[in-house]
Amino acid sequence: MNGILLSAEDSVTLAERPAGALVAIAVAAIAVLLFLIIKVRLHAFFALTVVSLVTALAAGIDVADVVTVVVDGFSSTVGSVALLVGFGAVLGRLVEVSGGAQVLSDKMLATFGERRAPLALAVASLFYAFPIFLDAGFIVMLPIIYTVARRLGGSFMLYVLPSIGAFLMMHALTPPHPGPTAAATVMGADIGLVVFVALLVGLPTWYLAGYRLSLVISRRYPNLPVPNLLGEPEVTEESERPGFGTVVLCLLLPLILIFFNTLLSTMNETGSVGDENVFYRLSELIGATPIALLISAMAAMYLLYVRPRRGRSLGGVLEDLVDKALAPVCSIILITGAGGAFGSVLTETGIGSMFAESLDAMGLPVILAGFLVAIAFRVAQGSATVAATTSGSIMAPAVADLGLSGVGLAAIVVAITAGSITFSHVNDSGFWLIGRFCGFDTVTTLKTWSVIGTAIGFMAFALSWVVYAVAA
Numbered sequence: 205m206n207g208i209l210l211s212a213e214d215s216v217t218l219a220e221r222p223a224g225a226l227v228a229i230a231v232a233a234i235a236v237l238l239f240l241i242i243k244v245r246l247h248a249f250f251a252l253t254v255v256s257l258v259t260a261l262a263a264g265i266d267v268a269d270v271v272t273v274v275v276d277g278f279s280s281t282v283g284s285v286a287l288l289v290g291f292g293a294v295l296g297r298l299v300e301v302s303g304g305a306q307v308l309s310d311k312m313l314a315t316f317g318e319r320r321a322p323l324a325l326a327v328a329s330l331f332y333a334f335p336i337f338l339d340a341g342f343i344v345m346l347p348i349i350y351t352v353a354r355r356l357g358g359s360f361m362l363y364v365l366p367s368i369g370a371f372l373m374m375h376a377l378t379p380p381h382p383g384p385t386a387a388a389t390v391m392g393a394d395i396g397l398v399v400f401v402a403l404l405v406g407l408p409t410w411y412l413a414g415y416r417l418s419l420v421i422s423r424r425y426p427n428l429p430v431p432n433l434l435g436e437p438e439v440t441e442e443s444e445r446p447g448f449g450t451v452v453l454c455l456l457l458p459l460i461l462i463f464f465n466t467l468l469s470t471m472n473e474t475g476s477v478g479d480e481n482v483f484y485r486l487s488e489l490i491g492a493t494p495i496a497l498l499i500s501a502m503a504a505m506y507l508l509y510v511r512p513r514r515g516r517s518l519g520g521v522l523e524d525l526v527d528k529a530l531a532p533v534c535s536i537i538l539i540t541g542a543g544g545a546f547g548s549v550l551t552e553t554g555i556g557s558m559f560a561e562s563l564d565a566m567g568l569p570v571i572l573a574g575f576l577v578a579i580a581f582r583v584a585q586g587s588a589t590v591a592a593t594t595s596g597s598i599m600a601p602a603v604a605d606l607g608l609s610g611v612g613l614a615a616i617v618v619a620i621t622a623g624s625i626t627f628s629h630v631n632d633s634g635f636w637l638i639g640r641f642c643g644f645d646t647v648t649t650l651k652t653w654s655v656i657g658t659a660i661g662f663m664a665f666a667l668s669w670v671v672y673a674v675a676a
Contacts, residue, residue, distance in 0.1 A: 226263060226553050229259060229262050229263050229553070230259075230550055230553070230584065233255055233258070233259040233262075233546075233550075234629065234630060234631070236255055236258075237251055237252065237255045237546070237630050238630065238646065240254075240255070241630075241646050242645075242646055242647060248539045248542070248636060248646070249535070249538045249539050249542050252539070252542035252543055252545065252546050252630070253274070253542050253545065255546060256274050256277075256542070256545045256546045256548075256549045257270060257271075257274060259546070259549050259550070260273055260274065260549045260552070263549070263552075263553040264553075265549070265552060265553075273545075273548055273549055273552050274545045274548065274549065275545070276548060277544045277545035277546070277548020277549065277551075278541040278542060278544055278545040278548075279541070280544060280548070281541045281543070281544025281545070281633050282537060282538075282541035282544070286537050287494035287497070287498075288339055288340040288343075288493060288494055288497065289339060289340075289343060289537055289637070290530060290537075291340075291494060291497035291498050291500075291501050292339070292340045292341075292343035292344050292497055293343055293529045293530060294501045294526055294529045294530065295344050295454070295458075295497060295500055295501040295504055296343050296344045296345075296346050296347045296529070297347065297525060297526075297528065297529035298454075298501065298504040298505060298508050298509055298525070298529075299344070299347045299348070299451065299454070299455070299504065299508065300347035300350065300351065301509070301525060302444075302445065302446055302504075302508035302509045302512070303444065303445030303446065304445070304446050304450075304451035304454070304508050305347040305348045305350070305351040306351055306445065307445055307446065307447070307448050307451050308348050308351075308448070308451055308452075309348060309351045309352045309355060311448055312324045312325075312328070312348075312352070313352070313355075313356075318356055321352050321356055321363065322362055322363055322366045322415075322418075322419065323366070323415065325345075325348070325349055325352060325363055325366060325367050326366035326367055326369065326370045326410075326414070326415050326418075327370070328345070328348070328367075329341070329342075329345055329366075329367040329370035329371055330370040330373075330374060330410065332344070332345060332455070332459070333370055333371045333373075333374035333375060338371045338372065338374075338375035338381075338634065338638075339634065339637050339638075340458075340493055340497055341371060342367070342368070342371050342638065342641070343641065344455065344458075344497075345367060345371075346641060349363050349364050349367055350430055350431075353430045354430050358426075359422060359425050359426050359427060359428045360428045360429060360430045360431070360642075360643070361421070361422040361425040361428045361652070362419070362422040364642055365418035365419075365421060365422050365652055365656065366414065366415045366418040366419065368418070368638060368642075368652075368653060368656060369410060369413070369414025369415055369417070369418050369656050369660065370410055370414055370415070372414065372625060372656060372657050372660055373406050373409060373410040373414050373660050373664070374406070374410075375588070375625075376588060376621050376622065376624060376625040376657075376660065376661070376664070377402040377405065377406045377409075377618055377621050377622065377664060378398075378399055378402040378403065378406060379395050379398055379399055379402070383588050383589040383591070383592030383593065383621050383624055384398060384402065384592060384617065384618070384621045386589065386592060386593040386596065387592045387593060387595070387596030387617050387620050387621055388596075388614070388617045390593065390596045390600055391596050391599065391600045391603055391613065391616070391617055392600070392604070392609075392613070393613045393614050393616075393617045394610070394613075394614065395470075397610060397611055397613075397614040398614045398617050398618065400611075400614070401611060401614040401615050401617075401618050401668065401671055402614075402618050402621075404667075404671065405615075405618055405622075405664050405667040405668050405671060406618075406664060408663075408667065409660055409663045409664045409667060410660070412663060413656070413659040413660045413662075413663040413664075414656060414659075414660055417655075417656060417659050418656060421651070421652055421655065421656070424651075425648070428643075429643070431641075431642065431643030444512045444513055445512065446507065446508045446511075446512050450507050450508065451508065453507070454500060454503060454504040454507055454508055457496075457499065457500040457503060458493070458496040458497050458499075458500040461490050461491050461495075461496035461499065461500075462491050462493060462496050463491075464487050464490070464491050465487040465488065465490070465491020465492065465496075466491070467487075468481075468483060468484045468487040468488075468491070469484075469487070469488075471484070472484050505522055509522065509525070510522070535640070539636045539637075539640060541633075542636075543586065543630065543631060543632060543633040543635065543636045544586075544587075544633045546586070546630065546631045548585075550584050550585050550586070550631055551584065551585040551590070570599065570602050570603060570606060570608075570616065571615065571616050571619045571668070571669055571672050572619075572669075573599065573602070574595055574596075574599040574616055574619055574620040574623070575619045575620060575622060575623040575665045576623065577595045577599065577620075577623070578591050578592060578595040578620045578621070578622075578623030578624045578626075579591075579623045579624075579626050579627065579661075581594050581595055581624070582623065582624050582625070582626060582627060582628075582632075583626075583627050583629070584631075585631065586628075586629075586631035586632035586633065586635075587632070587633070588621075588624040588625045588632075588634070589624075591623070591624035592620055592621045592624040595620045595623065595624065596617065596620055599616070599620065603616060610675065611671065611675040612672055612675040612676050615668045615669070615671040615672035615675060616668075616672060618664065618668040618671075619664075619665050619668040619669065619672070621664075622660070622661045622662070622664035622665040622668060623661060623665060624661075625657045625658075625660065625661045626657060626658045626661035626662065627654065627657075627658055628653060628654045628657050628658075629650065629654060630646070634653075635649055635653060635654070636649075638653055639653060
């Protein structure tokens, strides 16, 4: 998930605090935040905002800069998340109310069988997560998960958690997602080899730590109901349901547009396509994830809803549909932004950098040091993307001194990205986004999302070390 780092021009005044005091402040802030949310039942948006302000003051950020740090963290996170969540929620709602989710679930269950429904959803999520960000892709997949869960009954956890594991693995380890792409770039690794090692490591990791572990955890929640966060389910006449191919086209359209951008960008970097190439310039616009989702949502309005209902008066219906899709996600966007603000405060204190410098100076094996540095940044500031990017930058000189390249270097990149998704907690915007869309309370999110992410991170690291040892 996205996080922020203030630029040099936006640097703030920070009073000197001993390292031990900063750690104590961070631990106390997280403890107070959990207490307010879990015990006091204060709304997470207010709890995160209040704790962010108090933590900034306690950590020594100048009074004049406190609001700037909090607002910058909030606005940066919301700026990256709001469009993805908004357009993704509308696309997901269209898939559901048009009957498209029912069409897909019928096809999926007929192909895989009801007993393999969690596996079918996880595999579908695995493919869908490859080119698209976790938050956007997961929101679009949600109505399909909702529909399957309602049809088959049982706990919602059984169907949603395996999909979460698939999205987590792909988002954390594989380019073109921002964390692994940035880490590979700053360390000089070949993107193609990083994708190869990430899939070599990631697929068994997903199956064991993502899918199988999810099935075990879901047994602890046998009666979790299906939430209605995208609106109440609607029954659609079979004659008005879109065709299977049409639904698949609407779901694949954002992936096609994003892949188009990725392909042209790669060709531009290699010199095959110039900066002024009309297709490259077009790909920069329509291949950006928010625009790809906007185009897909607009196309879905016509293909999934309007065209199958030709001859019917639909005046105001689409507007009402969009309003109902956006209303439930407003609270989620605010909570996610507040989580980004809290992460921004912890980033500004330098706690993550302090841990990273200590680990880097211990003389650990370079792949282990990179993994631990990424964990330190992840725990301190929340963003997996920032953790992977910053850790890659810190470890790049040590890797360069060793003269590593090829598969060995790619394995180190994957190890760093594995560390970047471990120990997700209340300063991670993804923690709130996924938890709220699934209808989880804070404790449940810690016991599910956080556990799955940490298990994936540690198993991926262990396997990447094996690849590194073999390559070396």
